[in-house]
Ligand code: G3P
């Protein structure tokens with residue numbers, strides 16, 4: 508549950524429940540989102556991919572072998588396949604090869620069952636939720652809890668799905684319209700790692716948009732268009748000025764703000780937060796969790812939690828940089 512009120516002069520930031528309360532429940536389930544809201548998160552964060560019949564569902568990636576029990580369904584054995592998505596080869600089962608009705612016969616599960624994260628708790632038969640179901644939950648919880656629960660959908664692999672004839676943008680716009688959330692004062696932010704689809708959404712949405720910034724590489728749509736700019740270019744002052752023409756927020760990897768050396772020791776913070784603020788952009792880094800702490804260098808989630816770095820230390824270091832929010836599990 509949310510704890511005591513902070514001191515009145517404490518700058519407030521927004522907390523985004525990353526994939527829900529994914530440190531406590533299987534990610535991207537209604538149970539995960541509900542727990543995040545009840546724990547006091549300002550926003551819940553569904554990643555979105557499409558089904559074969561074009562319905563947006565909440566999964567971190569289209570491959571569902573790791574986050575559902577699809578491997579236990581002999582009727583779907585023949586759908587196992589290998590695909591290349593954004594230059595990465597993946598083998599498994601993919602949402603775009605399943606109708607919504609078929610997906611609803613699967614049970615969602617935790618990708619990293621880990622007693623230390625409390626997410627092995629299995630207190631229900633988790634389904635793969637649709638985006639509309641997430642918005643309906645948001646509305647119900649906002650009424651029950653007496654505060655506006657925000658929602659921060661992320662469009663995953665928009666160029667790839669556009670090529671398949673399953674563009675994500677119409678479903679995002681339609682669901683927000685259906686829930687009367689396509690308004691400037693809605694507590695909604697739509698995120699993407701790509702640039703072109705944010706520009707397209709800017710034409711249709713009145714809510715805030717978030718340009719996500721990876722710690723390496725380049726937006727997939729830049730790569731496909733032969734645009735040589737990388738994420739590192741986008742967080743330079745000129746890049747930030749351009750982002751401000753179509754987005755309101757940047758969502759950088761924590762290491763874009765707080766770089767580490769080869770031994771995973773914190774080095775000098777960058778000026779990205781101040782530069783983004785100067786460009787009129789808010790800054791909400793991802794993801795405040797044990798795996799992203801500075802030390803030790805060789806941290807793996809299977810190691811002894813006594814070896815984890817200091818999650819609150821990571822939070823405070825970001826807070827001291829003046830971030831406007833955080834994504835956290
Ligand atoms: O959307 C912020 C953060 O969630 C981006 O990373 O891979 O967890 O979706 P990912």
Ligand code: CA
Pocket residue numbers: 552553554661
């Ligand atoms: Ca995300």
